[in-house]
Amino acid sequence: MxxxxxxxxxxxxxxxxxxxxxxxxxxxxxxxxxxxxxxxxxxxxxxxxxxxxxxxxxxxxxxxxxxxxxxxxxxxxxxxxxxxxxxxxxxxxxxxxxxxxxxxxxxxxxxxxxxxxxxxxxxxxxxxxxxxxxxxxxxxxxxxxQTRKNKKEERFQEFFWKLLTGHLNNPAEISEHFYSLQITPPSSFAVLVFQFQENITSQDEQSISYLLKTNQRLKIILYTIDCNQLIVLVSTDNFDNVFWELEQFSLLFTGKMADRYGIYNLIPVYSGIYHDYQKITNAYEETLAVLSIKAKFPRETKNIYNYHKLGIYQLFDLLLEKRKTEGYENYSLRRLHQYDQKHNSNLVETLEVFLNCDNNINDAAKALNVHANTLNYRLKRISEIGEVNFKDPNQKMMLFLDLKLEKYKGI
Amino acid sequence: MxxxxxxxxxxxxxxxxxxxxxxxxxxxxxxxxxxxxxxxxxxxxxxxxxxxxxxxxxxxxxxxxxxxxxxxxxxxxxxxxxxxxxxxxxxxxxxxxxxxxxxxxxxxxxxxxxxxxxxxxxxxxxxxxxxxxxxxxxxxxxxxxQTRKNKKEERFQEFFWKLLTGHLNNPAEISEHFYSLQITPPSSFAVLVFQFQENITSQDEQSISYLLKTNQRLKIILYTIDCNQLIVLVSTDNFDNVFWELEQFSLLFTGKMADRYGIYNLIPVYSGIYHDYQKITNAYEETLAVLSIKAKFPRETKNIYNYHKLGIYQLFDLLLEKRKTEGYENYSLRRLHQYDQKHNSNLVETLEVFLNCDNNINDAAKALNVHANTLNYRLKRISEIGEVNFKDPNQKMMLFLDLKLEKYKGI
DNA sequence: GAATTTTTTGGGGATTTTCACAAAAAGGTT
DNA sequence: AACCTTTTTGTGAAAATCCCCAAAAAATTC
Incomplete structure (x- = not known):
């Protein structure tokens, strides 16, 4: 032949x-x-x-x-x-x-x-x-x-941005857009954001597109890219354990980006589950809030990907502002800082680790690389110097908050 | 004779x-x-x-x-x-x-x-x-x-109210007033408020006046009465342990009002220590904030008399507002409430008592009048139903806050 | 009303935590 | 260098907590 x-x-x-x-x-x-x-x-x-x-x-x-x-x-x-x-x-x-x-x-x-x-x-x-x-x-x-699809994708993107920024505030209008793009809007959805270390190149875009389209875990409704963020709208219908699914997907996606394309250190975050498309702005803002907190408390929020799980870190913007305006200072913390400075000890750090470890002396001692009795001694000193009562949850909680707030302020 | x-x-x-x-x-x-x-x-x-x-x-x-x-x-x-x-x-x-x-x-x-x-x-x-x-x-x-003194007292009162309400915002002016009333202003002061159960009668006033004037623990600079509140300005100079002194005085005063005059259930509160007389308004507002919180959490704040010691309760006004605007709901709490309603159990109450008792199973079991193993079982259920991880301080803290916020909202 | 599930209570042993005491190390002062 | 205070580490016994099992009681389901 x-x-x-x-x-x-x-x-x-x-x-x-x-x-x-x-x-x-x-x-x-x-x-x-x-x-x-x-x-x-x-x-x-x-x-x-x-x-x-x-x-x-x-x-x-x-x-x-x-x-x-x-x-x-x-x-x-x-x-x-x-x-x-x-x-x-x-x-x-x-x-x-x-x-x-x-x-x-x-x-x-x-x-x-x-x-x-x-x-x-x-x-x-x-x-x-x-x-x-x-x-x-x-x-x-x-x-x-391909080109036909590209044009369609552009319309998708435009629509998605309108949704994210709250430019569509009429349910009928939103439905219409979905219809004209031939998307069946799911009854519940979530917004996912993957933050890249650097701005996303068009080459990255292809990898992203590939991964999103080949994934069969979650139904991707829309996605778009904004500088170093990949923003995705996913359906959360028909799941027993939505957050687990979202987490699995996030880890899968970041894992594959790393394994296949050598793009490391993606930070995935996701919003709560919403049913009303007018609230997609809230969902998006949630994700941004989580990213912002994760940037400030990377260690503390290592395994947290959504607003709900942020716990007390949800409150930090607000608390910091309050503290600023009222000029309050945690008495115990001030005393401990003073002592630390004078005797270059590290009572404050000790306290923080102890509280991080949920008051578990053994764990905290390990984390600090000291003998458990040493930690005990330090705690006794902390309670003396800082006038802290370790049996009072309220006091401890406030200490924890103020400790973290100090860091937040410091950054 | x-x-x-x-x-x-x-x-x-x-x-x-x-x-x-x-x-x-x-x-x-x-x-x-x-x-x-x-x-x-x-x-x-x-x-x-x-x-x-x-x-x-x-x-x-x-x-x-x-x-x-x-x-x-x-x-x-x-x-x-x-x-x-x-x-x-x-x-x-x-x-x-x-x-x-x-x-x-x-x-x-x-x-x-x-x-x-x-x-x-x-x-x-x-x-x-x-x-x-x-x-x-x-x-x-x-x-x-007596009458000469009364006239003088009226001038005192007028001055005190001006200070409390921030109508004197000029240090020179304040000094002048002090001087003309022949008071040497102490370099540090605190505001004390005793809240009575009912409006203070002129007969009560005499008892109050008597007690304040015969007391030798604290130097009373000025005092006045507003409906059911006795407001006192005290010197905090020359004390090693000011807050202890303030607490002692408060307990002494309330004790004597009860013992001698049969006036029970006075609620004493006091501000922090201030040095600047222009900030006396802040001090006054602190005391009012403490009273307001104590009204809503009488049990939790039973032994708290000042703003500093309020701990997390300082934040409740703010937090409640945040929760309202963002429409957030604690997932775990909602689940637990649902379960409680369905099986008319009391997991939420159990959780609250447990957290109040600083995670001490024995204390909490006693407080709940159940066997320690029962509490253990319930906690296991709580962690299952509410998806609570009792080793995570952040989660527990948020739960505690949201629990108390619910109450705050409820009142 | 029987069967099943959920909840409460109890016992008891393994494990941990707590605490007092002591020795050693480190740091500072005179 | 001698002395003191503070801090760290070690030991061991008492106390507590944790955890498993099981029985009983209560609630729910069929």
């Missing part, structure tokens, strides 16, 4: 038609996906298939566990690097039989993938050449879809 | 002169006091005396322990009831030798007392008659002092 021979130099109306054509030429089942592993088309003339393909077709996307495996094992990274076909050995644990994949390129961007299953026959080098021709032939068709 | 005979029907310039006259007639040392046991005059012709009298003259008032003893043992109550002379047996423990006292009356009000010491001779019935005549003769003179 001549390498010049190109059976794909023909016009076709739909991608499905084209998938069938490839299938006929290569004598095996074929599927075409976009860059986010969404199913675009699949051949129907061949009935042989494998579980992974069935799931992909049923769900109109490649199952997440399959994507994960293909990432881990290197197929997808390879496809994103080369224009050559890649052979994948069968992986029974995810229901994948032997197959060959090729990426579809336009300039230096991957638009999608073609998969050919090697169920009865193994593809030859010639078949590989044909596959490359098929990939080349399909790119323009894909590009059309 | 004829009962008509009256050696005191004579004019005299000063009270001291009159005291000497009585002393001459009765052949014993004499002192005259006002209703608040302030020394008004004393005889000098006789050198015999006792330690109590010496202290009285030196301090220009009867020592507090002597007054206390005379109250306890019934002399003063008797003097306030009858116009007859009362004999007091000697009380070595307070340096008091035998003496006779008589109260000086104007209408139904006691203006003061005359004391005659029975050092060498015991007074006869005739002497008693003479003493009554002396008391009668001196009353007009005392009345003059």
């Amino acid at each position: 001549n390498t010049r021979y190109d059976p794909f130099k023909t016009s076709f109306d739909s991608l499905d038609e084209f998938a069938d054509l490839i299938s006929q030429v290569l004598q095996c089942p074929v599927t075409i996906e976009d860059a986010n592993h969404r199913l675009l088309a699949y051949s129907t003339h061949d009935e042989r298939t494998d579980p992974a393909r069935v799931s992909t077709i049923i769900g109109r996307r490649v199952p997440e566990k399959v994507i994960n495996q293909l990432w881990k094992e290197g197929t997808i990274p390879a496809l994103l690097k080369t224009k050559e076909p890649i052979r994948v050995k069968n992986m029974d644990e995810i229901g994948l039989s032997h197959r060959v994949a090729i990426s579809i390129w336009k300039h230096d961007e991957v638009l999608g993938f073609i998969w050919a299953l090697e169920i009865d026959r193994t593809l030859t080098d010639e078949d590989f050449t044909l596959l490359k021709k098929a990939a080349d032939a399909v790119k323009n068709k894909l590009l059309q879809l | 004829n009962t008509r005979y009256d050696p005191f029907k004579t004019s005299f310039d000063s009270l001291d002169e009159f005291a000497d006259l009585i002393s001459q007639v009765l052949q014993c040392p004499v002192t005259i006091e006002d209703a608040n046991h302030r020394l008004l005059a004393y005889s000098t012709h006789d050198e015999r005396t006792d330690p109590a009298r010496v202290s009285t003259i030196i301090g220009r008032r009867v020592p507090e322990k002597v007054i206390n003893q005379l109250w306890k043992e019934g002399t003063i109550p008797a003097l306030l009831k009858t116009k007859e002379p009362i004999r007091v047996k000697n009380m070595d423990e307070i340096g008091l030798s035998h003496r006779v006292a008589i109260s000086i009356w104007k209408h139904d009000e006691v203006l003061g007392f005359i004391w005659a010491l029975e050092i060498d001779r015991t007074l006869t019935d005739e002497d008693f008659t003479l003493l009554k005549k002396a008391a009668d003769a001196v009353k007009n003179k005392l009345l003059q002092l």
